[in-house]
Amino acid sequence: MLERFLPVLLLVGSNVFMTFAWYGHLRYKSSPLLLAIAASWGIALFEYCLMVPANRIGSMVYSAPQLKGMQEVITLLVFAGFSSWYLEQPLKWNHWAGFGLIVVAAWLIFLE
Incomplete structure (x- = not known):
């Protein structure tokens, strides 16, 4: 049961970080682009720390296409x-x- 829901929770968390990394800087358009890139990379590290385990654990229950569709x-x-x-x-x-x-x-994708 845990392997069904834990990937979903990890994917939600990783997507929060990903969204801030990709789009959060749009509120600060006057900041230098290199600063936005560096900050985004820093935030993306946390995204990957959740995304990789989500996919690893999720692959025990879901196929790769199902994980991608869910993502x-x-x-x-x-x-x-x-x-x-x-x-x-x-x-x-x-x-x-x-x-x-x-x-x-x-x-x-989830239809069998």
């Missing part, structure tokens, strides 16, 4: 909240529709 859906959910809350850029209907299509694609 994409989690990424979209984390990003949607981050965009609205941190960047103050709420998603529009077409963003949600596009994300919905990706969720459908991920669901298809």
Whole structure:
């Protein structure tokens, strides 16, 4: 049971770090680009510390395509909240529709 849910929790955590690493600097556009890159790399280290175990543990239960599909859906959910809350850029209907299509694609990956 733990091997089913632990990868999901680790993927959520890694995606929070990933989203901050990739998009967090957009609030600080006046900062030097090299500083943004260095900070992003530092944050990404924590992402990898969660992502690698998530995939290693998850591979005991899920296939690699299933892990990737799960990762994409989690990424979209984390990003949607981050965009609205941190960047103050709420998603529009077409963003949600596009994300919905990706969720459908991920669901298809889990069909046996």
